[in-house]
Amino acid sequence: MGNESTANDTAGGTRGGPYDRGAVRALIDRLTAEGRTVLTAPEGKVVADAYGIPTPGEALATGPDEAVAAATAMGLPVVLKIVSPQIPHKTDAGGVLVGLGTADAVREGYATIVANARAYDPSATIVGVQVQQLVPPGQEVIVGAVTDPTFGKVVAFGLGGVLVEVIKDVTFRLAPATPDDARSMLDSIAAAGVLTGTRGAEPVDRDALAEVIVRLSDLVTDFPEIAEADLNPVVALPRSAGSPGAIAADVRIILDPDPAPPRPTFAREDILAAMERLMKPRSVAVIGASAEAGKIGNSVMRNLVGGGFAGEIHPINPKADEILGLPARASVLDVPGPVDVAVFAIPAAFVPGALEEAGRKGVAAAVLIPSGFAETGDQELQDKVVAIARKYGVRLLGPNIYGYYYTPSDLSATFCTPYDVKGGVALSSQSGGIGMAILGFSRTTRTGVSAIVGLGNKADLDEDDLLTFFADDPHTTAIAMHLEDLKDGRAFVEAARRTVPRKPVVVLKAGRTALGARAAGSHTGALAGDDRVYDDILRQAGVIRAPGLNEMLEYARALPVLPTPSGENVVIITGAGGSGVLLSDACVEAGLTLMDIPPDLDEAFRRFIPPFGAAGNPIDITGGEPPSTYEATIRLGLSDPRIHALILGYWHTIVTPPMVFAELTARVVAEFRARGVDKPVVASLAGDTEVEEASAHLFERGIVAYPYTTEKPVAALGAKYRWARAAGLLPRSSP
């Protein structure tokens, strides 16, 4: 024991370290053999030492010189405690001295407490004196690690006391955490200012604190048996020579001898191969195809045919000769040539038999529309179906879904209605109802869509498979997903991390409140983890989280339309001062930076606006201005390279009617885009009902515009910025 233990890296550290993994393995094996799950404090210290997590120094001295040497090595002041098996109550025996600050005091102290102990019990065996470092006063924080049901090992950080226990000011990251992850945690808590010395105190040693986080996260990654680890408190100290910077004053570790096994995963190339055939099939079979209107098997057929799918369509129905003019077969096995996708429109009970046939036929994917599986309590039937699919290497979409759309293939494999506005966003929903809302919203707003996919029970294919495909799909420029749970949070994060550098990923995570999670529980049977974990880890993966359904839909509509900004300088140009104020508020909410306009640019803007207008930012061109004022200021905003994005506030007047504003703005933006200047421009239109047509006109031309709201256009721009930052496309802003 003691911090003199040598750090032998027996396992070859790839992250932090070197670590003495052998010491921890031996300890855990011993505890497991003993059937114990809770480590004692000394055992905790062994683990901390092995992973280089500083704890208060501790040593046994058998003479005054040894005590002085130990105390000097670990750092003064120290506590001395008599060590004698016959003296359990050390204080009563005068066997404890606290706060000895000099070598002389330690030397004298040693003599004193040994003398006291002898006097107290002359027959006692004096083993020696325990020398313990007194932790210097500093900012107390908590570093912990827990096992999340969705994400597995996660590391947590927060300030101690009220802030964690009452305010819940804690932040989480996936373990293992990189040093960057760890440093970002220090900035992610509401009380972050405490660590940087906001209150006049010295700033703490951030690197040392981050190092403790990294090391603890490595520990729980290396040893899945560690269910929980709590360093509480860690005393964070100012940076100074010779100081450890952070000391874990208490180490608590709890084991789970039976950790959950990792979920089986598919290889990336296998996922892509199956998804390719699912999304771009040459041949689709509809199992349960029907000629009878109102039947699901009829709707699916009509949507495939009516949607314009150019590949083969094979209705499968033993009782029909032809359906919609296509020859019907009794079994998918009767189809001549290969079949890529089999869409199932038959009752749940018949799925296993038909899936066997589809498997033998070699289909890549089975789209299971029917309900009646896990969601109605029949987990057994669902497991059976999954087993059949695994046997034949068939991937499953669903069950319990509306089907899916992939517009580049003109594919509407669904019982809803075809969708034909091609465009960049791929959407998915776990719930059918939300899928319907996606369809209706997209249709009414003419949102350009590459795919809409129902995931339902997610018995097999899930969000990370879709991400893997959409990341590479040239037709998809943004992805938006509604989900209630993640079957494998780590696989999702991995897929998201690969996707985000290329295209934005928006997630609407339902069940984010305790009540919502309870509803999700009753709905899907999924165990919902703490939403703060979801929130932090999705952000860590660069995912844009939509606060609600409407926001997810609006982001899905706007993100593919908006070009990517090249910097943080946002400028508001507004005809209505009142809108300018609300747009400024919205910028703060959306995490946007209103550019500090330099004097020359300010002067340039002032040339176009009335003397009583306000330059600065917002630039208030004032109401009642003619189209030329809007045009001149928008041109200036687009042409000055220091400005990276524009927010326009339009005010309906007789002098500049809505469509005049819309047309001039669209024209000027198009002109600049033709010249290669492609900045994001969003607009809020305040006015009578003509602003609706004007907003639609602008949106169709790549200017994200909304009537009667100052919040939505700014929120959409904010979402684009959040993605651009996560994708590393913007110069790092200061924290």
Add this chain to the structure above:
Amino acid sequence: MGNESTANDTAGGTRGGPYDRGAVRALIDRLTAEGRTVLTAPEGKVVADAYGIPTPGEALATGPDEAVAAATAMGLPVVLKIVSPQIPHKTDAGGVLVGLGTADAVREGYATIVANARAYDPSATIVGVQVQQLVPPGQEVIVGAVTDPTFGKVVAFGLGGVLVEVIKDVTFRLAPATPDDARSMLDSIAAAGVLTGTRGAEPVDRDALAEVIVRLSDLVTDFPEIAEADLNPVVALPRSAGSPGAIAADVRIILDPDPAPPRPTFAREDILAAMERLMKPRSVAVIGASAEAGKIGNSVMRNLVGGGFAGEIHPINPKADEILGLPARASVLDVPGPVDVAVFAIPAAFVPGALEEAGRKGVAAAVLIPSGFAETGDQELQDKVVAIARKYGVRLLGPNIYGYYYTPSDLSATFCTPYDVKGGVALSSQSGGIGMAILGFSRTTRTGVSAIVGLGNKADLDEDDLLTFFADDPHTTAIAMHLEDLKDGRAFVEAARRTVPRKPVVVLKAGRTALGARAAGSHTGALAGDDRVYDDILRQAGVIRAPGLNEMLEYARALPVLPTPSGENVVIITGAGGSGVLLSDACVEAGLTLMDIPPDLDEAFRRFIPPFGAAGNPIDITGGEPPSTYEATIRLGLSDPRIHALILGYWHTIVTPPMVFAELTARVVAEFRARGVDKPVVASLAGDTEVEEASAHLFERGIVAYPYTTEKPVAALGAKYRWARAAGLLPRSSP
């Protein structure tokens, strides 16, 4: 000095007290005479004593018996300090003893430090020994009072340290605060749990803490010269016999010798009389009326005539004989008979002259459309106009506005277009642009409106005048106001408090962020107070604050439509489980309570839904159910008196198409309303574009319904609940 001072209430306390106002008056007068603004600690203690705010006990003892008596009276332990003009450095002289916990220790201690002092300086005069109470350890909090530019004296409360300084976890109330106000402050901070003993500690004496807040708020109310008062820390202690419960360990008071004078106010009956004539005029003159299309004076005339105003309309234009078939006069003085309202459609420079004439004519109100006053920097012209108005007792609307609408009078006194969908909501906007957005939104959603009023520069009439009228107006059932500042926050709060018990008041306060406030500053020249003060005080007044423009508009549309709930039990009935989860999340966001369904009711619902549906709450009737399932469950929800509000989640299917759902829901709700069962019902419709028509059908029939969003219907219901609670219409829910 000392806490033995007698509390003589020299001024007759109407709130807390009794207070020794005379002592504070004398002290402040002396300080003012001396030209001092910062009180010393002993002076602060005098003030605290006068207002019964407990501070650590303090007394001068001239002998050991006196010291013991004082220490026992104030409570042990105590500190003893030598008092001698010749011994400034008491500690060096052995003249300080800390933490004496018994009478004997005090007696001995007295002797010891006197002996020490004598030994230190035999020639020193020993005046005696200062006995000071040691404040027992407890939860440190801050109680403060500041002078807000909008609301005047406000009292603040928060926990000390990081929570106030870094997390900004502080709450504000108007001073004077009632005991209820003060207790609500203890619950309003994020760290409220600390005070109720969340962390295993004993709960603090809430009454004692509330009493300190009340007393400090009374102090600053009684003495406007007190600009700031800070009790920091106040040590909050557990309730126990003989304990003061809370002790202000430090009292800091700063004076402002020249406090702002109160703003002149109008008597309520005078406001009502003028507003009556403004809103229900028998005769309106249009100064600057014009026959020329495109001129403001022409638009106003056409809107008055075309809007159907049944009273007299008098065009005033010296160069015309008639306008729109009505005889024109050279001056308002030429109009035969009285004129209630003069609408000004002339350039700013001509306003003073014409206003003189209007004043001589005895108009009640002048509606000043023109801009060119304070908003363009000409404060002088605006002041001149206000002075003329005051001279004649004319009230001013504007200047710099679009005008106003009052639909019960068919009055469209504006240069925009007439509005004729009569209904319950009165709207106002400080900004013209936002006014246009109100008009367009209302028109496209067919929102029933009683009034739309532009306030512009608010040189005279402002939000509290409007509230005073709308509170009594039988045509108005809800009020929604956009504002950037309040000229007189207290008058607004007073008017809001009178209004809220009768009808909801929604406020969109622009400039709620620092950037927004800066924009508001450049826009209106108003000094924006801290937004947290606005937030807390508007809530204290029972106002529903809308987070953005779109929310304000949606609340304005929904609140008059929704009946008032009679209790907190909200039930979600949904066809889409996925919507149920999102609706549950939205309920938490909106502060709604999902009813805990009792077993008999659960069983009753289960009778209607498939066995794999989920009862509980949300009640998931599952997709694919026929209209009869929606109808049966909605009927049950309306008929069971334990349920107070319904949230419906509709999922578009072939079995129950959108309009079928809409018609059955409207029919059932109407049937129950006819029987006197009038519960709020809101709906979220997920589906293809037909859900838009279905939502409109429902909204027109008193069911607040939206397509493609789970958040909006729940937010509207939440706003209704916030109002119902503020109006005291719901049984108090536990905090």
